[in-house]
Amino acid sequence: MPTSPLDYSRGITFGYNPLDRRSEEREDGVLLAAALADAQARTYVLSGDRLLIRPGAADPGTHDPAAARDLGIDMATALLLGWLPNGSPRFAARLSVDPDGLFGGYELVDLRTLAQEALIGADSYGPVAQARSMLGWHERHGFCANCGHATTIALGGYRRDCPSCAAQHFPRIDPVAIMLVSLGDRILLGRGTRFRTGNFSCLAGFVEPGETIEDAVRRETFEEAGIRVGRVRYHASQPWPFVSTLMIGCIGEALNEDIVMDATELEACRWFSRAEVSRMVEGTHPDGITCPPRLAIARHLIDHWLQTPSTG
Amino acid sequence: MPTSPLDYSRGITFGYNPLDRRSEEREDGVLLAAALADAQARTYVLSGDRLLIRPGAADPGTHDPAAARDLGIDMATALLLGWLPNGSPRFAARLSVDPDGLFGGYELVDLRTLAQEALIGADSYGPVAQARSMLGWHERHGFCANCGHATTIALGGYRRDCPSCAAQHFPRIDPVAIMLVSLGDRILLGRGTRFRTGNFSCLAGFVEPGETIEDAVRRETFEEAGIRVGRVRYHASQPWPFVSTLMIGCIGEALNEDIVMDATELEACRWFSRAEVSRMVEGTHPDGITCPPRLAIARHLIDHWLQTPSTG
Numbered sequence: 001m002p003t004s005p006l007d008y009s010r011g012i013t014f015g016y017n018p019l020d021r022r023s024e025e026r027e028d029g030v031l032l033a034a035a036l037a038d039a040q041a042r043t044y045v046l047s048g049d050r051l052l053i054r055p056g057a058a059d060p061g062t063h064d065p066a067a068a069r070d071l072g073i074d075m076a077t078a079l080l081l082g083w084l085p086n087g088s089p090r091f092a093a094r095l096s097v098d099p100d101g102l103f104g105g106y107e108l109v110d111l112r113t114l115a116q117e118a119l120i121g122a123d124s125y126g127p128v129a130q131a132r133s134m135l136g137w138h139e140r141h142g143f144c145a146n147c148g149h150a151t152t153i154a155l156g157g158y159r160r161d162c163p164s165c166a167a168q169h170f171p172r173i174d175p176v177a178i179m180l181v182s183l184g185d186r187i188l189l190g191r192g193t194r195f196r197t198g199n200f201s202c203l204a205g206f207v208e209p210g211e212t213i214e215d216a217v218r219r220e221t222f223e224e225a226g227i228r229v230g231r232v233r234y235h236a237s238q239p240w241p242f243v244s245t246l247m248i249g250c251i252g253e254a255l256n257e258d259i260v261m262d263a264t265e266l267e268a269c270r271w272f273s274r275a276e277v278s279r280m281v282e283g284t285h286p287d288g289i290t291c292p293p294r295l296a297i298a299r300h301l302i303d304h305w306l307q308t309p310s311t312g
Numbered sequence: 313m314p315t316s317p318l319d320y321s322r323g324i325t326f327g328y329n330p331l332d333r334r335s336e337e338r339e340d341g342v343l344l345a346a347a348l349a350d351a352q353a354r355t356y357v358l359s360g361d362r363l364l365i366r367p368g369a370a371d372p373g374t375h376d377p378a379a380a381r382d383l384g385i386d387m388a389t390a391l392l393l394g395w396l397p398n399g400s401p402r403f404a405a406r407l408s409v410d411p412d413g414l415f416g417g418y419e420l421v422d423l424r425t426l427a428q429e430a431l432i433g434a435d436s437y438g439p440v441a442q443a444r445s446m447l448g449w450h451e452r453h454g455f456c457a458n459c460g461h462a463t464t465i466a467l468g469g470y471r472r473d474c475p476s477c478a479a480q481h482f483p484r485i486d487p488v489a490i491m492l493v494s495l496g497d498r499i500l501l502g503r504g505t506r507f508r509t510g511n512f513s514c515l516a517g518f519v520e521p522g523e524t525i526e527d528a529v530r531r532e533t534f535e536e537a538g539i540r541v542g543r544v545r546y547h548a549s550q551p552w553p554f555v556s557t558l559m560i561g562c563i564g565e566a567l568n569e570d571i572v573m574d575a576t577e578l579e580a581c582r583w584f585s586r587a588e589v590s591r592m593v594e595g596t597h598p599d600g601i602t603c604p605p606r607l608a609i610a611r612h613l614i615d616h617w618l619q620t621p622s623t624g
Contacts, residue, residue, distance in 0.1 A: 006543050009524035024535045024574050130522020143460035145453040171521050175487045209483050209556055210442020212321035213549040223336045231318050234546035237525040244521055246487055262336050
């Protein structure tokens with residue numbers, strides 16, 4: 001993604017979404033019917049966190065109405081994501097047939113590989129994140145949390161209604177604070193217990209009820225690493241479709257140096273110098289230590305810090 | 313709340329929360345038992361969005377173990393919010409007896425009045441927001457959204473588990489973008505259809521799946537007012553306990569002037585000059601037009617803009 005002068009978020013994978021959602025018009029059944037009948041409508045088809053693509057096609061990530069029909073997609077259950085600037089509607093649907101039985105040059109590719117290998121158009125990553133989060137929400141929210149009754153889909157997929165207690169349920173998004181914490185000219189990075197060998201990244205954690213974004217940064221950094229954080233600045237956000245997280249990237253200033261690591265969350269955590277981080281980013285670190293790929297907002301925080309003169 | 317040099321969020325009602333949550337230690341039953349047995353433990357008692365207070369008491373917003381027992385609170389079902397810096401635990405519990413039958417100088421006060429009249433200590437608003445969001449989540453999430461079975465409380469109230477399908481459910485927080493949009497030396501304010509007479513505020517809306525914070529600002533502003541927003545900057549966040557929203561306050565730069573108002577959401581929307589906004593804030597506007605109170609992050613965005621020289 002190219003860097004946008006408008007905000008840092010647009011330059012991050014899944015952060016650019018050109019669809020006009022027309023969220024205020026979702027109750028309009030005529031609009032939905034017109035979108036369904038539109039020959040320019042295209043559908044993203046997913047199976048879990050894998051997207052169905054057709055390599056070599058003009059738009060490998062979407063499928064036209066005839067292809068959707070051949071794939072056994074019931075468009076009446078598809079989710080209307082929005083419209084491209086040229087007016088073409090975009091839908092999302094779940095693949096319900098056995099993917100091994102597909103022919104016609106289809107492949108199911110997980111979203112990480114899709115992003116790292118740039119297998120679909122740059123303007124499709126945001127919509128695919130939207131599709132994955134929405135479908136994942138429906139898959140896990142078929143029942144009313146308030147009374148246990150089965151719920152029904154409403155507003156073109158943007159709400160689920162309970163016919164028993166009348167509760168309305170909206171798609172869930174979980175805000176997560178992810179932070180680059182610096183002390184002078186070094187930054188704090190950790191290795192989660194499930195990370196790939198050699199990979200270090202920014203610390204992160206879910207924002208909790210009754211907590212500001214800045215205090216979530218401070219709490220998680222203290223709980224995971226024993227480091228107190230003073231000033232916190234927001235940098236960028238990223239919709240992270242595993243399954244429906246809003247990553248909120250911040251930059252924090254450490255107040256102490258001695259790390260007390262939470263060994264249940266992390267298997268390593270230490271300070272990294274600018275020279276060391278440069279080698280990690282270049283892939284030339286003598287110990288093979290690496291950073292996350294550009295797919296992750298953590299890497300954008302790290303790259304931004306590398307490009308910024310130290311304030312410490 | 314005093315302004316903090318660390319971030320703007322701390323200076324906003326509900327934004328300052330001194331509790332140490334020790335979230336990594338919630339599985340520790342010994343810790344929970346010790347907190348329950350601690351004579352210094354205090355409990356926030358709520359009924360819906362009203363807090364039980366005892367005006368004139370040293371800490372009017374909390375109740376000691378004996379008072380909690382007299383109020384019929386079963387502390388085994390209370391939620392452990394965290395610990396004050398002095399080590400004193402803070403719990404939250406729902407009032408289960410008829411409030412009209414209470415004696416001992418108790419009052420139930422809604423959270424807005426509580427904040428506007430400063431009826432409890434400054435360090436209690438964050439914990440009360442935390443308590444209200446957590447209790448509200450439990451009240452509406454007694455059943456598994458994945459399978460419909462009744463769920464059970466876990467991790468001292470920070471998780472609900474499904475004994476049937478083994479799904480784990482965590483407290484829900486809904487991120488909302490709220491924005492001060494400026495054009496030169498004027499700002500865009502609107503009157504929601506349910507606002508108090510004469511009151512104008514910032515536009516706002518829920519962040520959606522597959523959307524960055526900045527794009528939520530742009531989408532909502534365009535959908536509600538027909539105004540395109542270019543550059544967006546983050547200002548501050550606020551936990552908003554009605555019931556569990558994370559308000560994300562941003563400042564956006566408008567790209568056009570002509571407003572096309574969504575009349576289903578708003579009953580008025582227009583540009584306000586700096587002189588006019590100053591009078592609204594002072595309460596001296598000739599037409600009686602007002603701004604939200606300092607309780608709301610919208611007012612903090614407006615006050616911040618008034619104090620900042622125009623960049624337009």
